[in-house]
Amino acid sequence: MATEDEGRPRGARLVLLILLVAQVMATMDNSIVAVATKTIKDDLQTSGAVLQLILSGYTLMFAVLVVTGARLGGDVGHRRLFMVGLTGFTASSLLCGIAPTAGTLVAARLLQGAFGAMMVPQVLSVIQIVFTGSARARAIGLYSMVLALGVAAGQIAGGVIVSADVLGSGWRAAFLVNVPIGLALLAAAPRYLPGHTPSSRFRPDIVGILLLAVSMGAVVAPLVFGREQGWPAWALASIAAGTAGLVLFVRYELRLGARGGQPVLEIDALRPRGVKSGLLACCILNFAFAGVLFPLTLHVQNGLGYTPLQAGLMFIPYPVGFAAVSLTWTRLPKRFHRPLPVAGLLVFALALAALAVVVAGGWPIAVVSALLLLAGAGMAAGFSTLVEQTAATVGPRYAAALSALVSTGTLLASVVSVVVVGGVYLATAENDPSRSALGLSRSLWVDAGLLMLGFLLAYRTWRLSTRVSAGTAPNGDAAEQVEAVAAPGNPPPGEVEVEPATGPVEESSAPTGARSAPR
Template structure:
């Protein structure tokens, strides 16, 4: 991960190459770079494309609402736990090698998900799929950093941001199209099967086109830290996803209580590892940096609410609103348009406004979700993609203005020697919070939807909560801005 330092800095406000840098070179041709970027696109797409297919999965595999939450959460937990581990393995054993291992595993697991006969098989395959994505994704940033310089590196980093935004925004739209088309009677299984031909082509291209790189001195992999992080996430997320469905039995409360000592053990292990000169998974020295603490708080606020909203929106539109999977997906098209526009122009705006761009994003996002709450309260259940278009477009613009520059701005304020570790921590928090959002926001929504609030009232409550959180994040963002 330490080889990612310059790449992450290039995504920050000061991305211009210094005069002392060597001339810009590009050993990655357009096809090779596109192949590499699939390592960022496919995992993010897989996280979001599944949401619109959840009702169909629940019906076909007789899955409970808690199990449907785990279809999203299990992938996120495995991915978050192993992201930093995957980056360090790539540094030591070769980034091309780990990229191929991750891409191949991701493709195979996509096939197994597509043919899963039971919800148990699907959940197991999702865990392995998330682990494979964790082996693949870190190699994208590290390879860009080690292979490209100057303007080529800056352009590739901008494309990395655009690819991530496109995958998040377009995932549910594509999912709706695939489920609605029901090609060959595949129904929801098509959202997994679509990864297989793309993955096979990408594997062939990667073998032929990608050069191998590795760090001169790879740090040791903190397997104990990864295990403790995984334990902490499972202890927290499993009861949150299953507790409501099961009536909150005793084990759910015991599990939640056990999260506290698990966090303490993780913190003690990380502190001792760093003090001993080892390479902890989450170095306490990086967390003590003011910019990182602020950045992590912003990441928690954004990705938890974003992941949770994507989960509940699919359930609400295909529930009481009576939309088909295609209509539910098309309801997100304005959000995708707003997101893509800000993804394309975000790097240029980031250079001009820095953290001020994120501040503007929170404000725009809060307006979008507030308007959505009004629509849900006044029109529901007679909503259509047209009646939802304006609030979703505004929310999409705001989300893009927050998400696209977040990592570059935060890590751009971290000392260069710790920027790579900072990016790894932010990526880990991203995946953790997406899974946490499906568990917490999803549980709150499902609890309210079963009362007199109904699904429309529950969706409005979620939208208003996100509005409030967005506004609360504005003074936090101003602190990041002042720390430049």
């Protein structure tokens, strides 16, 4: 098979396009719907509690099932599970768009979240399989951009779609827009996405799946619904029980792996040095991003009187800055790649600190836009590079586990941020719009402070990864683990064999392109 230079096999652009468009649909969905909540409430005559289910049911189901989706993709086939998830996501989007009642819409949103959890983890996993070298770095940079900016882009797209009111569809167009896109992807995916033959030794970790699902649900449900209900006792008890369940889950998975079983989440993916600090820094970046987006959106609408569309357009400098860095950082000399996340987190923190000072005294739109541009660039320099470096450290062996950890960690960080940082804003300005600027300023200070912790974690990741690459990690652990991840002669128990896709990407015959398991 002909291949292109630097680790990108022939047909890889189409593979990446299919994957990223699917990721965009899933990531943007919630923020598009958030813009439409008022019209949904008026049209379907829903209560506040039902509206919260419509908005957050997707997030809840996604969080509960995403780790399971990642593991099943590795066991039964990434392409197969991607297709199942995409089919279900498209069908449930149609059901959302034609829902005659609020109850039907809630059920369809839950289905969307469940099928999204099957589809989304396969994106990073397939990128890890198809690309190598600098081509992988560029692909992961684009993936990171889509993952981080989908929420902001969704707000802009949601405002445009709902305001356009195409054929009188109103809020329904926010869901129906997924249908033609999903159908186009379903037509292309079987031809271009690589597939593999499932291992005959596959044994589903039923106990781990159930324990994780129940524990994640117990943590996420009160985070999503607790504030609206005044944080009742059940919410706090549920979070405590869910946290204990997650600790039990980790211990169970470690024991299962030690016995030669097939855990739903391979905790060993966290063992190489720098992975834990890198993932935690990624979570902090997403915490700060949600901690900017949520109070800023509330401020410009409640404090400044912007429409939803104006609010979305006001945020454009942020994704512009993010996209500019995400698309260009791989062209920098390689000696700058490892320290780039450290600089990015520092720039992000300083931009938000400056924004906190500026908004407390007014709303100079040019200054605000410039600082949002800088903040977006700082986040991209941190997030895109950290994801790429972490992926390179764990290698294709743990691609599914890393995908699950990134998806779950960033989602939980965003949910917690809305509770914590959103709580700071609402405690200041919920009953007094005149204090909105003060509430936003306080929220931004919280974000900036946490980003400084992320800065320290990114610095630690940089130092550890530098030691590993130089082969001087303490006791040789990290270097050995990174070698073991990539060593072709060391397949893990239950490894799967890769079979060629029916289209241009043929994993089994590309020495510098797609990766395949040893046969």
